[in-house]
Amino acid sequence: MATNRTFTMLKPDAIENGYLGKVLDMIVGAGFEIKAMKYTRLSEDEAKKFYEVHAERPFYGELVEYMTSGPIVAAILEKDNAVADFRALIGATDPAEAEEGTIRKSYAESKAKNAVHGSDSDENAAIEGEFHFNAAEIF
Numbered sequence: 001m002a003t004n005r006t007f008t009m010l011k012p013d014a015i016e017n018g019y020l021g022k023v024l025d026m027i028v029g030a031g032f033e034i035k036a037m038k039y040t041r042l043s044e045d046e047a048k049k050f051y052e053v054h055a056e057r058p059f060y061g062e063l064v065e066y067m068t069s070g071p072i073v074a075a076i077l078e079k080d081n082a083v084a085d086f087r088a089l090i091g092a093t094d095p096a097e098a099e100e101g102t103i104r105k106s107y108a109e110s111k112a113k114n115a116v117h118g119s120d121s122d123e124n125a126a127i128e129g130e131f132h133f134n135a136a137e138i139f
């Protein structure tokens with residue numbers, strides 16, 4: 001059964017390019033409630049651990065380097081059908097393939113610098129949320 005929470009990160013390119021406010025506006029405007037939020041920068045160890053599932057992929061090193069290159073915003077979001085609805089809002093991994101009106105179509109630079117992360121399952125949403133937030137930081 002689908003749960004009602006997902007996890008997101010606004011990635012370094014979105015912050016660097018000045019899209020923090022615009023992306024948050026799209027997220028809230030689409031009906032997601034912010035349950036937790038943090039402006040932070042991932043250490044190399046944190047980025048490696050967060051993306052451990054991609055460790056064997058050829059882009060892993062580039063991904064870790066990029067995700068530690070500047071600040072990010074991490075957040076837990078709540079809405080009915082959160083995981084699927086959020087993935088629809090952000091669009092395909094590669095912005096060239098993302099639909100009009102999606103966050104990545106509007107604000108992402110490339111497949112690697114793709115502006116925003118969205119959990120791919122309820123299970124990963126819970127794991128990723130717990131990676132970044134303790135119980136006292138979730139409202």
Ligand code: CMP
Nearest residue numbers: 059062063093111112113114116117118
């Ligand atoms: P995301 O889906 O949030 O999590 C995995 C990330 O790996 C993905 O976003 C991209 O930022 C990155 N990624 C996926 N495929 C590639 C690729 N072919 N080259 C570089 N980065 C990639």
